[in-house]
Amino acid sequence: MATLKAVRGTRDLLPPETELWNRVEATARGVFARYGFGEIRTPMFEATELFARGVGEETDIVSKEMYTWEDGERFDDKAFSEAWTNVQLNEKKSVLEEAHLLTDKLRKLGVQRIIGRRNPEKPEFVCFRFKATSEAIETLNKAKLALQTDHDFKYSADADYFRRFGPGLRLVVPAGSPKPRFDTGEVEIEEFPGNFFKSAQSLTLRPENTAGVVRAYIEHKMADTGMLQKLFYVGPQFRRERPQRGRYRQFWQIGAEVIGPASSGSESAVRDAEVLEMLSALLDELGVKGWRLALNSVGSATDRPRYIAALREALEPVKAQMCEDNQRRAETNPLRVLDSKDPNDQEIINALPKIADYLDEDSREHFEQVKDALDACGVPYVVEPRLVRGLDYYTRTTFEFTVPDGSGLGTQNALLGGGRYDGLSEMLGGPKAPGIGFAIGEDRLILTLQAQAKEAVVTKLDAFIAPMGVGQNAAALLLAKELRAAGLTVEVGDGAFRLKKSFEVADKLARRIVIVGEDEVASGMFTVKFFGTGEQTKVLRGELAGVLGG
RNA sequence: GCGGCUAUAGUUCAGUGGCAGAACGCCGCUCUGUGGCAGCGGAUGUCGUGGGUUCGAAACCCACUAGCCGCCCCA
Numbered sequence: 231m232a233t234l235k236a237v238r239g240t241r242d243l244l245p246p247e248t249e250l251w252n253r254v255e256a257t258a259r260g261v262f263a264r265y266g267f268g269e270i271r272t273p274m275f276e277a278t279e280l281f282a283r284g285v286g287e288e289t290d291i292v293s294k295e296m297y298t299w300e301d302g303e304r305f306d307d308k309a310f311s312e313a314w315t316n317v318q319l320n321e322k323k324s325v326l327e328e329a330h331l332l333t334d335k336l337r338k339l340g341v342q343r344i345i346g347r348r349n350p351e352k353p354e355f356v357c358f359r360f361k362a363t364s365e366a367i368e369t370l371n372k373a374k375l376a377l378q379t380d381h382d383f384k385y386s387a388d389a390d391y392f393r394r395f396g397p398g399l400r401l402v403v404p405a406g407s408p409k410p411r412f413d414t415g416e417v418e419i420e421e422f423p424g425n426f427f428k429s430a431q432s433l434t435l436r437p438e439n440t441a442g443v444v445r446a447y448i449e450h451k452m453a454d455t456g457m458l459q460k461l462f463y464v465g466p467q468f469r470r471e472r473p474q475r476g477r478y479r480q481f482w483q484i485g486a487e488v489i490g491p492a493s494s495g496s497e498s499a500v501r502d503a504e505v506l507e508m509l510s511a512l513l514d515e516l517g518v519k520g521w522r523l524a525l526n527s528v529g530s531a532t533d534r535p536r537y538i539a540a541l542r543e544a545l546e547p548v549k550a551q552m553c554e555d556n557q558r559r560a561e562t563n564p565l566r567v568l569d570s571k572d573p574n575d576q577e578i579i580n581a582l583p584k585i586a587d588y589l590d591e592d593s594r595e596h597f598e599q600v601k602d603a604l605d606a607c608g609v610p611y612v613v614e615p616r617l618v619r620g621l622d623y624y625t626r627t628t629f630e631f632t633v634p635d636g637s638g639l640g641t642q643n644a645l646l647g648g649g650r651y652d653g654l655s656e657m658l659g660g661p662k663a664p665g666i667g668f669a670i671g672e673d674r675l676i677l678t679l680q681a682q683a684k685e686a687v688v689t690k691l692d693a694f695i696a697p698m699g700v701g702q703n704a705a706a707l708l709l710a711k712e713l714r715a716a717g718l719t720v721e722v723g724d725g726a727f728r729l730k731k732s733f734e735v736a737d738k739l740a741r742r743i744v745i746v747g748e749d750e751v752a753s754g755m756f757t758v759k760f761f762g763t764g765e766q767t768k769v770l771r772g773e774l775a776g777v778l779g780g
Numbered sequence: 781g782c783g784g785c786u787a788u789a790g791u792u793c794a795g796u797g798g799c800a801g802a803a804c805g806c807c808g809c810u811c812u813g814u815g816g817c818a819g820c821g822g823a824u825g826u827c828g829u830g831g832g833u834u835c836g837a838a839a840c841c842c843a844c845u846a847g848c849c850g851c852c853c854c855a
Contacts, residue, residue: 238846290853294781438855467855472781475849483855555852566853621854630855640849647855671855698813733815747813761815 239471239479249689250676254516255464258484258670261512262462265504267486270461272442274468278432284441284658286622288563291437295469302430435468440623440651440667441658443487448660458494458501462486464672475677476642482672485648489655489665497664499596502627502650503603505666509631509646510609516675519682520634521645523610526617527597527626529589531653534625537588538564548578568616584615593626600627623657624649627666638681639674646670692718693758693778694736697725698747706746709756709774716775737761742778 236242243251259269278298285292436442443461446452452459464484471477488505490496506523513521528534541564549560552567552575559566570579589597604611611629619628628649633639648668655663693713697706703725710722721739723732729745736743745757755768758777769777 235846295853469854471853472851473847474851477854481855485855569853619854641851642854644855669855674855696814729813730811730815732813735815737815743815745813749813757813759814764816766814 237479239473241478246689247676250679251672254672254675254679255484257516258462258464258512261508261515262486265460265508267460267462270443270446270463271465272436272439272446272463274466275433275435276442276445278434280441280445280658281434281437284444284623284654285438289621291469291621295471296437297435297468297470299433300431301433437469438467438621438669439463439465439483439485440487440654440669443667444489444651444654444658444660444663444665447489447663448655448658452489453491453655453661453663456491456494458488458490458496460486460488474642475640476638476671476674478673483669484672484675485667485669487665487667489663489667491661491663496666497652499599499603499627502596502600502666503607503609505648505668506600506604506611506629507607507609509668509670513631513645516679517682518633518645518675518678520637522612522632522634524614524617524630524632525601525604525611526585526614526628527589527593527600528585528618528624528628528649529593530625533585533588533590533593537583537585540583540588541565541567544582551575552578565618568618579616585618586615596626619647619649623651623654625652626650629668633678636681638677642674644671645674645678691721691740692742694721694723694732694740694743696723696727696729696732696736696743696745698729698745700725702746702748702751705751709744709746709771713775713778716779718775718778744774744778 262269278296281292281296287293443463447459447461462485465482466480467483468480470479473479486505488496488501495501506525510521510523529537542560545560545564545567549557552560553570553572556567556570556572556575559570567575568579568582586594601611601613617628617630619630626649628647630647631645632643633645635643637643639645646668648666650664650666652664654665655661695706695710695713697703703722706722706725710720713720723735727735732745733743741761743759743761745759747757750756754771756771756774757766758769758774759766
């Protein structure tokens, strides 16, 4: 059997790397706590509709990158019967009566439909669905006799329904239904037109977390508290993209949202500035070097369509001169043209209308207030009129933090992104609840920290306890228990090791070794060797924790 | 989804048609209560998978799969 591996775009995080992940998350939690954020944990999957409405049907994320499946699927017996009856009428064939005599019994077994007919020229048409039990197989074999076939029904462990029942027969399955699988033999599968499966719900692994947070905000009527809600989350997100440096199909985001009714001040520029100031503090505390905050305003829900219309108009006469990508973008998503890095098109792009000129008075004032507050707090930023974000819900303030080349991210230099979403709650059927949020790409953050760190700091244990002979194992474990209770990090060896091996292992893991031999246990004086200096002393049992704690 | 590069020991890689290799790591010994340094010895492989060419394939050809990098897009 081929070795099983983590599926494409997913990966295992192992020690010691997970130590850094924990440090990052602990730092983020600490910063969030200081700014008054509480943790929210939303489900890893949601109704597909949430993302379609929240993130936007036409975005790349929703249109091609989501993991979506039909949940609670069940066979629609009634639709199938009706469709089958029509086939019968159309083909003027009679249903084999004997098979139908068993129908009630089959149904009790969970078989939802078995239909057969005799025709000397054509093989039987049969469709059935059941949970296979030995009793079910027996009944089906009786049905087989009624159908006058020579083939046994067989149980196959790898399918839930549509069991194989022999070569030379035709198995009719509803069109679009999961194809049955067969362990042996040739079976002709004929699609029976029509959708006979009712889907209870279409579900999707979350491609981002903002929509889920806002859904929870609405569902739990958090607006009714009248208070500003400050929520953060840490968790995996899922997008079916081609994996690349700093991009995975299961990736981690650390994010936060500030949301509330307008009366709570959620719309205020103070909130935007506070979030940005918090992020600058977080990145500094984590030790991210050279980060750059790009800031823009994409205007209100009414500014944006006006600007897009103006952009389309301005692009119309010049787009033929632009690169292929930009010609396509000009049609599908004119805002994206602004993102283009194609050197030949820069002149044209710079001449395009600026979003700043299409902001209404409120949006412009709002943006000014955000900038003023950032200036006051000493948070450096660069206004980038061309910064547009891909998700439909963004309004007004949008931002992105990037790190310089050589920070381990390749061309994926965006560490985190976010913005304001004043209309999202209403788009999801909730009350008016303006908000602002961001998501940090944790995988990218880790890559950056690893690339920027001078060298990985190997944290060594305080002590390695080396029993001399298996007879000392218990005594060594007891000593380890005492030292661990005193808060020390300790590993215990094995008395079966030769002392030389104990030293080798100890030197890799710990800063000191404590030898537990007969002499030591008897005298209560333990031999301690410090690997750094090579110094070796004897220490009383009661003083060990103090000596090793330093 | 598109394009480029890659796939050989635990790891990093060498090996352009003729015995499966190096370094590091691992295990053992020198050294039965002393690590690092040194010397000596040892183990470790479906050469990514499947097919083809050939007397002979890790190498050449084809397909597939996976990884990396870039595009698109995004965190």
